[in-house]
Amino acid sequence: MLYIWIMNVLIVDDNEIARDALSQIAGRIKDISITGECADALQAYNLLQEKPVDVVLLDIEMPGMTGLELTRNLEKGPVIIFTTSKREYAVEAFELNVADYIIKPVTPARLIQAIDKARDLLESKEEEMTISDDEFIFIRDSNIIKRLRLDDILFAESMRDYVKLHTAQRFYAIHNTLKAVEERLxxxxxxxxxxxxxxxxxxxxxxxxxxxxxxxxxxPVADAYRAALNKRMNVL
Structure with missing residues (x-):
């Protein structure tokens, strides 16, 4: 039997019309299940403590707690897609390693693109990484342990509660912190x-x-790491 993975999606927006519009669009996307709607971020936070979901379609400017604040308070949470009428939060949002940032009004094509990004992140999320020697790492992918050559890794990127290991062909998402990955590489x-x-x-x-x-x-290279990078590369 072919197993079809249904993504559970929570919609969070203080505007009822916006919630209805998102629900109608998302409800027509294949393999999506709208599991709930929240009118504010605090309500969403409480719900997520009891009923985790895969993806949150999240507004930013809401009374009480903003979408940005909610995202920061979710230590190990779902993939976030921001849906907002404000462009000025984009830089701050992507620093939180969200999947996408959609400017309202949300169109079906744009939401499908964002959902595809979220699906890629979720499907590639790994549960474990171990080092066997200086040549390979072993990662757990859907209960199958795979070998990944260290030489294939281009860079590692922190994404909230997981780390993306980029290769030339694709990336693997390790459910871990960047610090833990750094200690093992x-x-x-x-x-x-x-x-x-x-x-x-x-x-x-x-x-x-x-x-x-x-x-x-x-x-990007942060100023705090620039000297160490130059030293390692023997830059004159």
Missing amino acids: PAARFLRVHRSYIVAIDKIDTIREGVIVIQEKAV
Whole structure:
């Protein structure tokens, strides 16, 4: 029998019309189940403590607690997709490693794109990572342990309660902290360059204006890590 994974989605918005519109659009997307609606972030927080969901469609400006504050208070929570009429919170939102940021009015095509991102994150989320030696790591993917060559890892990116290991072909999401991943990756080959990023030193192509480029992917370098990076690369 073919198993179909249904994503449970919670809608959080203080505007009833906006909630209804999102519910109608999301309800027509394949493999989506709307499990609830909340009119404010505090109500959503309390609900999520009792009934975890996969994805939250979350407004930002709401009375009492904002969507940003809710996201910060969810230690190990669902994938967040912000749906808001405000553009000015985008930078702050993505620093929280949300899946997407949609400007209202939400269209079916745009919501499908965001849901696809959320689905990719959820389906690739790994439960465990172990180091066997200096050449491989083993990751648990849907109860199947897979071997991933260290040489294939380009960089690691923190995403709230999990870490994305980027390769040239795809990424793997490890359910862990970046600090824990950093401790397990060989220090001779990998270096922390930002609070949210670890890079493979031998995969760096260029560094310019505070940005590392690895196979056309940009990784920011924080000032606090710049000296260590230059030292490791023997930059003159």
